[in-house]
Amino acid sequence: MVGFVSSVRTIYTGPAATSFASGANETRHVAGGANAASGVEETSFAQTMADVLTDTAADLKSAEAASISAVRGEASAQQVVEAVMEAEMSLKTALAIRDKVVSAYQEFSRMTI
Known part of the structure; x- marks a missing residue:
């Protein structure tokens, strides 16, 4: 379950970490560089x-x-x-x-x- 929540956070971003729960779903498609720098793994x-x-x-x-x-x-x-x-x-x-x-x-x- 924790893995799912962290995966959702890599897909949905917004003004705060609660963007997914608040309904402000902004999909981010980043190829490599920005995610590698932030330490977030894309799945x-x-x-x-x-x-x-x-x-x-x-x-x-x-x-x-x-x-x-x-x-x-x-x-x-x-x-x-x-x-x-x-x-x-x-x-x-x-x-x-x-x-x-x-x-x-x-x-x-x-x-x-």
């Missing part, structure tokens, strides 16, 4: 989506492992709840992103050329 949209899905799958697996550990008596209820809540948040985020991508695709398909 593609496809790579960002792959990272989100990988992180979500990892969170789901860790929640499952925590649940199994709790059944065996090796983990506390608090650890299980924290792992499951993190997995739930990651899954909800991934589903929301998927819904927005599908919605955008449908909007593009309705456009006349």
Whole structure:
């Protein structure tokens, strides 16, 4: 999840670091020089989506492992709840992103050329 947020910040810039949250989305396309100087790594949209899905799958697996550990008596209820809540948040985020991508695709398909 943290990787996704940092990737979004590399894509969207604005007057402050909260530009993405505030809705002031200004897309910046910089080839090499400026990003290299600022230490920000550019990633593609496809790579960002792959990272989100990988992180979500990892969170789901860790929640499952925590649940199994709790059944065996090796983990506390608090650890299980924290792992499951993190997995739930990651899954909800991934589903929301998927819904927005599908919605955008449908909007593009309705456009006349």
